[in-house]
Amino acid sequence: MNEQAGQPDQPDPEPPLAGDETATLLGFLERQRATFAWKTRGLDAAGLRATLGRSSLTLGGLLKHLARFEDDMSTEWLHGRRQLPPWNAVDWDADPDWDLNSASEDSPEQLYERWRDAVTRSRALFAEALMEGGPGRQGTVASNPSIELPSLRYILLNMIEEYARHNGHADLIRESVDGLVGQDPPG
Numbered sequence: 001m002n003e004q005a006g007q008p009d010q011p012d013p014e015p016p017l018a019g020d021e022t023a024t025l026l027g028f029l030e031r032q033r034a035t036f037a038w039k040t041r042g043l044d045a046a047g048l049r050a051t052l053g054r055s056s057l058t059l060g061g062l063l064k065h066l067a068r069f070e071d072d073m074s075t076e077w078l079h080g081r082r083q084l085p086p087w088n089a090v091d092w093d094a095d096p097d098w099d100l101n102s103a104s105e106d107s108p109e110q111l112y113e114r115w116r117d118a119v120t121r122s123r124a125l126f127a128e129a130l131m132e133g134g135p136g137r138q139g140t141v142a143s144n145p146s147i148e149l150p151s152l153r154y155i156l157l158n159m160i161e162e163y164a165r166h167n168g169h170a171d172l173i174r175e176s177v178d179g180l181v182g183q184d185p186p187g
Contacts (some may be wrong), residue, residue, distance in 0.1 A: 007079055022135050025156040026126070032163030033119060035067065039170035039180070041110075047177045048111060049104050059173050061100035062166050063111040068099045070118035073155050074125040080141030080149060088139065 013034035015027025040048070040059045048060030068087050075081045082088060090098045103111060129137050129152050139149025152160075174180045 019152070022130060025135060025153065025160070028160050029156055029163070032160055032167060035167050036062075036163055036170060039167065039174045040115075043108065043177065045108055048108050050173060050177045052173050052176045057100065057169055057173065058103060059170060059177075060103035060106065060108070060111050060172055062117045062173075064103040064106065065099045066163070066166060067115040067118040069113075069120040069159070073159055074122040077149055077155050078129055078139045078152060079125060080139055080147070126156070155185075 013031045014025050017029055019027060040063055043059060045060075048063070049058050051058055071084045071087060075084055087099075092098065095101060106114075133152075135151065135153040135156070137152045139151070139155070141147040143151065171181070
């Protein structure tokens with residue numbers, strides 16, 4: 001386990017300076033994941049439930065939200081498969097922010113494990129798609145090939161953007177919990 005990122009088999013979180021498109025996209029995504037892991041690592045339930053100012057956003061909520069995001073992007077958007085549990089049992093119309101709002105019901109261990117498992121699944125599904133067609137590979141729906149889904153390139157950029165946005169939130173919340181500051185995990 002890479003202690004910097006809290007992830008099994010975590011690649012170096014620095015993107016290559018002169019890599020090809022795939023290595024660069026994956027490198028930036030891994031750096032965002034590593035930063036998020038660093039910002040959320042080692043907190044107890046109180047730390048994961050802490051809020052900042054008027055916002056109800058928590059680090060635990062972000063862990064659960066990004067676990068859902070990992071699963072949705074790699075499973076649904078890229079491979080056109082049905083939403084995975086527990087996400088498929090949620091009434092998203094009743095609570096569109098269920099992942100963020102329900103995290104306080106989960107233990108820190110459950111939140112960390114759910115996110116780590118989703119990242120592991122995503123990495124495997126991205127690797128599979130890259131072998132099938134590289135960053136330009138279009139997402140597909142096996143049951144309806146006429147449905148057009150975004151390319152792997154689009155999905156990876158979307159994931160980098162989502163992590164970067166939430167890393168900003170995580171940075172502020174974590175600093176309010178215990179003073180941890182910085183932009184990149186220590187290396």
